[in-house]
Amino acid sequence: MGAKHVCFACRKAFNSPHGHIGPQKCPECGEPIVVLPQRFRPPRKGDDDKWATARFLVNHGFYYQHIGLLDAPPAGKGALPQYVPYPETVREAKEFIETYRAWARKKD
Known part of the structure; x- marks a missing residue:
């Protein structure tokens, strides 16, 4: 990778x-x-909204790292862990940032 x-x-x-x-x-x-x-x-080069969302997330410490679902049951033997999907709009990203604040990278 x-x-x-x-x-x-x-x-x-x-x-x-x-x-x-x-x-x-x-x-x-x-x-x-x-x-x-x-x-x-x-995103595609002309997709202003998705590029704005990606930049917004990165500026708030979310670098597209895996984030485990908060209410997911533990994965059984051979099961893959469940991860939170990243938001597609700035509006969704604001809620995402509030919910998963503890997962954000801290600024140096």
Whole structure:
């Protein structure tokens, strides 16, 4: 598994192999790159709402890491854990942030 190097200014994501550091800035516009896990699925370039939602989540410490369901029963033998789906709109993201605040990365 690798990572996605995401430029919110260009609305582009670059795949990166596991362990690869990659650039600190976008090779196209020079803005800072955000490293997200491979599971992040970048929206289409023209989808303003979904890009705004992704940026909003990252700005609030949610880097598309797995978040376990709060009320899910424990996974049995061989069962996969259940994870919270990430929101698709800023409105849903505001509620998501309130609900899963403890999972957010703390700013340095």
